[in-house]
Amino acid sequence: MLNALRDAFEIGAHPLSFRSARMEAADDFDIEHLVFESPAGEEVRGVLTRPRETGPHPAILYIHAHGNRHDIGIREMLEGRPALQGPLGPEFARRGYVTLMTELPAFGHRAEPGESARAKAALWRGNSLAGQMVAEQASALDWLASRDDVDAGRAGAFGISMGATLSYWLAGVDPRITAVAQLCAYADLETLIETGAHDLHGIYMTVPGLLKIASNGRIAGSVAPRPQLIGIGDLDPLTPPRAVETALDETRALYAATGAADNLAVHREPDSGHVETAAMREAVLSFFERHLQTV
Secondary structure, eight states, X not given: OHHHHHHHTTTXXXXXXXXXXXXXXXXXXXXXXXXXXXXXXXXEEEEEEEOSSOSOEEXXXXXXXXXXXXXXXXXXXXXXXXXSSSOSHHHHHHTTOEEEEEOOTTSGGGOSSOHHHHHHHHHHTTOOHHHHHHHHHHHHHHHHHTSTTEEEEEEEEEEETHHHHHHHHHHHHOTTOOEEEEESOOOOHHHHHHHTGGGGSOGGGOOTTHHHXXXXXXXXXXXXXXXXXXXXXXXXXXXXXXXXXXXXXXXXXXXXXXXXXXXXXXXXXXXOOSSOOHHHHHHHHHHHHHHHSOO
8 A cells, every 4th residue: 555655646656856045034043935847847946944953963854734824835834824823834833843835836936837737737747736736745755854954863744634644644644744633635536526615725735546555544554553543523524423433543553553542642622613722722732742853
């Protein structure tokens, strides 16, 4: 299954080449504005926040969301977005993490060609936009882990919505991710199809034959025994409770089979929807402190 998933997620097929960095000093942390280049010659922008103190520090690969806001992209890192309590880039830096976000295809400065055009072109070629996204994030992790100020043995992944899906999909096939926290995306795809809720998700997420390889519950379970936090709002139409429960049954079984049941944390809020809540924010920060800050 793992090799088939890596192929489906196109790992190794979309390397990012580092081109330049511009430094900026914030009040109590540092920012790096980055430029990478795709194999096709497309400029890929990134932003990194880091503590001012000498490292090495734990790292977080932070993958931005979708939210039908293709204009936001990496601005989520420093400015936040409507679904978040506030920007997390500065928060992570102040808590001692080197955090990287790169702009995904069809978002921000890469908004054209758009999501539909890119997804259709990839699908007609037997690939997927999601596969390109996951593969680019694996390459971004390569670069992040190579930094002198990063402890590559303490590398987490985080995202909300689309960023959450890509985070645990990547963690499922890349053991370098020490811990993953994902909010507002986890659900069984077959159940979403049965209820029609699958059509609420973006076309980027369509990976040919994915369900013949593994369900989302099994992909998330492939992270075991590494720590994972799943945050869900029970009123979220993108992750209806029945689809969440189906996935959780599989993921919990795989964590139990590795003797790591305690490493799977589930934070559910019965009165919340497709947004990060204050309690979710605290759960994420506590999760990473517990699993990345301990040497």
